[in-house]
Amino acid sequence: MQLSKSKSVVWYLYLVKSPTGMLYTGISTEPARRLRQHNGELAGGAKALRGKGPFELAFSLAFADKSSASKAEALVKSWSKERKLQLCLHQPLPLDQLNQLCGESRIEASQPAG
Template sequence: MVRTASGQLYTGISTDPVRRLRQHQGELVGGAKALRGKGPLSLVYQQPMPDRASASKAEYQLKQLTKTVKEQLISEQ
């Protein structure tokens, strides 16, 4: 999960979270439109998964959680 300057949380999957964060920040080509102009961004939570299918399922489940529960996950990491 990535936190925006305003405190919003963005959830996505990537094989290289650091590269993906750089893309979102505009340092590299290919960031999400939803994050443009919302920086600075910080990587606040990541969860390694064995394959893309399980990563997609975990992403979906994370997106269903309330922000309060997501904040608890972040603080426990």
């Protein structure tokens, strides 16, 4: 029996929010792990975020591949803070822009717990 080398991995666009309202945009295969890294619970968080937490997961969106997630990340990073906040609230216009950019590679929108 031969194992397939091409394992399907889901990539996520995510935004984390600091207590002061700062938003950070990134991509990961495991947003919950990245949040823990950004909060200093695990090694490997973004240097730009050190000492600015604790952070909460404000938004995540699943994509079928890294390329699509990267394109979405680049788009969202170009947006104003106001537009990013609209995305975190799942308002239609920013979500529609991500859909247009990435088409069928988008999997689903997910809201953070709590």
